[in-house]
Amino acid sequence: MELQLQIKMNPKLFLRDPEQSVLGRSIIQHSINMIHKIGFEDFTFKKLAQEIGTTEASIYRYFENKHRLLTYLLAWLWTWMEYQLVYHTNNVPSPEARIRLILKLLTFQLPDLFTFQHIDRSRLFQIAIMEGSKPYLTKHVTEDNKNHLFKPYKDLCARIAGIFIEYNPDYPYPRSLSSTLLEMVHYQYFFRNNLPSLTDFGKDKDYSGVNRFLEHLIFSALKNKGTLSKK
Amino acid sequence: MELQLQIKMNPKLFLRDPEQSVLGRSIIQHSINMIHKIGFEDFTFKKLAQEIGTTEASIYRYFENKHRLLTYLLAWLWTWMEYQLVYHTNNVPSPEARIRLILKLLTFQLPDLFTFQHIDRSRLFQIAIMEGSKPYLTKHVTEDNKNHLFKPYKDLCARIAGIFIEYNPDYPYPRSLSSTLLEMVHYQYFFRNNLPSLTDFGKDKDYSGVNRFLEHLIFSALKNKGTLSKK
DNA sequence: CACATATGATAGTATTACTATCACATTAAA
DNA sequence: TTTAATGTGATAGTAATACTATCATATGTG
Numbered sequence: 001m002e003l004q005l006q007i008k009m010n011p012k013l014f015l016r017d018p019e020q021s022v023l024g025r026s027i028i029q030h031s032i033n034m035i036h037k038i039g040f041e042d043f044t045f046k047k048l049a050q051e052i053g054t055t056e057a058s059i060y061r062y063f064e065n066k067h068r069l070l071t072y073l074l075a076w077l078w079t080w081m082e083y084q085l086v087y088h089t090n091n092v093p094s095p096e097a098r099i100r101l102i103l104k105l106l107t108f109q110l111p112d113l114f115t116f117q118h119i120d121r122s123r124l125f126q127i128a129i130m131e132g133s134k135p136y137l138t139k140h141v142t143e144d145n146k147n148h149l150f151k152p153y154k155d156l157c158a159r160i161a162g163i164f165i166e167y168n169p170d171y172p173y174p175r176s177l178s179s180t181l182l183e184m185v186h187y188q189y190f191f192r193n194n195l196p197s198l199t200d201f202g203k204d205k206d207y208s209g210v211n212r213f214l215e216h217l218i219f220s221a222l223k224n225k226g227t228l229s230k231k
Numbered sequence: 232m233e234l235q236l237q238i239k240m241n242p243k244l245f246l247r248d249p250e251q252s253v254l255g256r257s258i259i260q261h262s263i264n265m266i267h268k269i270g271f272e273d274f275t276f277k278k279l280a281q282e283i284g285t286t287e288a289s290i291y292r293y294f295e296n297k298h299r300l301l302t303y304l305l306a307w308l309w310t311w312m313e314y315q316l317v318y319h320t321n322n323v324p325s326p327e328a329r330i331r332l333i334l335k336l337l338t339f340q341l342p343d344l345f346t347f348q349h350i351d352r353s354r355l356f357q358i359a360i361m362e363g364s365k366p367y368l369t370k371h372v373t374e375d376n377k378n379h380l381f382k383p384y385k386d387l388c389a390r391i392a393g394i395f396i397e398y399n400p401d402y403p404y405p406r407s408l409s410s411t412l413l414e415m416v417h418y419q420y421f422f423r424n425n426l427p428s429l430t431d432f433g434k435d436k437d438y439s440g441v442n443r444f445l446e447h448l449i450f451s452a453l454k455n456k457g458t459l460s461k462k
Numbered sequence: 463c464a465c466a467t468a469t470g471a472t473a474g475t476a477t478t479a480c481t482a483t484c485a486c487a488t489t490a491a492a
Numbered sequence: 493t494t495t496a497a498t499g500t501g502a503t504a505g506t507a508a509t510a511c512t513a514t515c516a517t518a519t520g521t522g
Contacts, residue, residue: 016468023469039370044509055470060511130368137361139270141425154428172431173444176419179429180448183418184411191410194372197385198410200403213404217411220455221448247499254500275478286501291480 005114007079012147013072016062026052027062029118031069036123040070040131071135071149077124078152081105082159087113095167099218102160106185107211129186157182168222177221181214188213236345238310243378244303247293257283258293260349262300267354271301271362302366302380308355309383312336313390318344326398330449333391337416338442360417388413399453408452412445419444 006019018024030052035043043066045059063069084105089098104110108125136150144150160181161174171177188210191198201209237250249255261283266274274297276290294300315336320329335341339356367381375381391412392405402408419441422429432440 021468041369045511046509055472056511057471057513058469061468065510133364134368136426137365137421138272145426150426154426157429173447174431175428176422176430176432176444177448179418179422180411180415183414187410187414188407190368191407195367195376195381195385197406198388199407200405201407213407216404216455217408217448217452220451224447224451224454252499276480277478286503287480288482288502289500292499296479 005083005116007076007083009072009075009079010148010151013068013075013149014063015060018062018072023052023054023058024062025118026054027059027069028073029120032073032120032123032127035070035073035127035131036120040066040127040134067135067138070131071144073124074128074132074135075149075152076119077121077128078156080121082152082156084110084113085156085159089163095163096219098163099167099222100215102163102181103211103215103218106181107189107207107214109211129189132186133183153182164218164222168225170225171222173221177218181218184214184217185210236314236347238307238314240303240306240310241379241382244299244306244380245294246291249293249303254283254285254289255293256349257285258290258300259304260351263304263351263354263358266301266304266358266362267351271297271358271365298366298369301362302375304355305359305363305366306380306383307350308352308359309387311352313383313387315341315344316387316390320394326394327450329394330398330453331446333394333412334442334446334449337412338420338438338445340442360420363417364414384413395449395453399456401456402453404452408449412449415445415448416441 009017009019011017016024018028027048031043031048034048034051038047045056045066049056049059063072085102088101088105088110092098092101101110108122112121136144136153138144157175157178161178164171164174164177188199188201189207192201192207192210196202199209200213201207240248240250242248247255249259258279262274262279265279265282269278276287276297280287280290294303316333319332319336319341323329323332332341339353343352367375367384369375388406388409392409395402395405395408419430419432420438423432423438423441427433430440431444432438
């Protein structure tokens with residue numbers, strides 16, 4: 001069985017829906033490859049147009065600018081993540097087990113359910129590590145937020161927070177813990193790869209160190225039910 | 232008593248030392264104001280030159296580009312933070328008390344020791360919240376790291392990690408916990424101000440919520456000595 | 463067949479991110 | 493005190509970036 005999932009995106013993210021045309025899908029596909037390869041700062045619509053054999057003007061018909069395109073790509077990833085989360089944790093009664101699954105999902109260690117022809121999720125995941133916070137770390141974050149551009153990210157955060165609360169209904173910071181988890185997955189990966197002295201994973205061959213660290217962090221916080229003693 | 236501290240910066244961070252001239256200090260002062268006001272993306276050397284009554288070319292004599300200037304400003308802040316940390320935790324024997332002091336320092340709740348005429352630390356702190364990760368979230372992070380541009384940040388991280396280890400010598404992830412703390416101070420502030428649903432601090436008047444969350448998180452992780460039970 | 467829509471082709475503008483040159487003022491060295 | 497070195501201002505210029513506008517053509521739809 002091969003399922004094909006179409007993720008419905010907020011129309012504010014684009015000028016013309018890239019999923020509805022060959023060119024649009026090509027823009028998505030090649031922008032992922034190119035941002036992954038040269039980084040978001042050096043990525044331009046001109047280079048992208050050359051790469052896919054179209055013109056700058058045509059790309060501007062789909063996306064207002066490259067920042068919006070990046071926001072689109074990451075919104076897609078968060079939506080996809082939430083789908084995955086819901087699917088994988090379905091019928092898993094224990095909140096603890098569900099949290100462990102979330103950790104695995106966020107560190108990209110779960111098999112995928114659907115196929116997408118033009119979206120390379122592995123590269124998109126690498127982009128999230130490197131560029132994941134750039135969509136909202138701007139002066140126009142409030143306006144973008146009003147347009148619900150970050151809704152997928154906030155939904156994912158809220159869903160994880162909800163599971164934290166199931167695990168321990170008294171934990172007072174479920175959403176902050178959830179956003180901490182989401183950010184730190186990427187940051188610890190990034191640090192491990194690029195600034196390893198900021199982490200403790202220097203000699204690991206794989207990324208299981210990040211996983212263990214976060215698992216320990218999350219469960220420690222959630223289990224520590226008492227208020228902080230000022231001992 | 233009013234102490235004047237001169238922070239010695241890595242010469243790779245600049246072309247000409249901005250501390251050594253009136254124009255240089257003016258560049259530092261006004262770039263802080265301007266980046267704080269309009270954000271790093273919209274900030275240009277041309278605008279800065281107009282603001283301080285000099286020319287673009289003159290600013291390029293001090294800094295290779297605006298990215299380097301931002302890296303400089305944040306390197307300064309991390310160095311300053313480490314000075315503060317050493318001073319404030321001096322003669323405080325209890326690691327627990329020192330950790331609480333670190334939290335207060337990082338959330339900018341400790342009085343300053345030194346005066347700087349041209350550096351507005353409060354604005355610089357705001358810049359760290361918004362732009363703090365941009366110096367290293369680039370494709371040239373490895374090269375910049377080889378030039379030790381991030382040494383102040385890594386030193387601060389290592390020092391905090393050292394105190395974690397004093398508190399609990401068996402804790403396996405001191406550096407990752409330290410970098411998590413450093414990043415999350417800024418992110419939780421940023422989220423609280425701009426994307427509040429990613430946090431639990433919506434109704435607080437001040438920032439003590441961030442402080443309490445991080446304190447709980449850090450001590451929970453450090454206190455949870457046992458390996459994770461797979462219960 | 464008429465009409466709307468998507469794309470390509472081309473052009474053009476304002477801004478950004480620099481680099482280069484020369485003149486002048488100040489300071490330091492001979 | 494002259495000479496030399498240094499820092500700054502003024503001006504110019506270039507390549508790339510980030511767009512916007514216009515028109516022709518192809519393709520599909522009613």
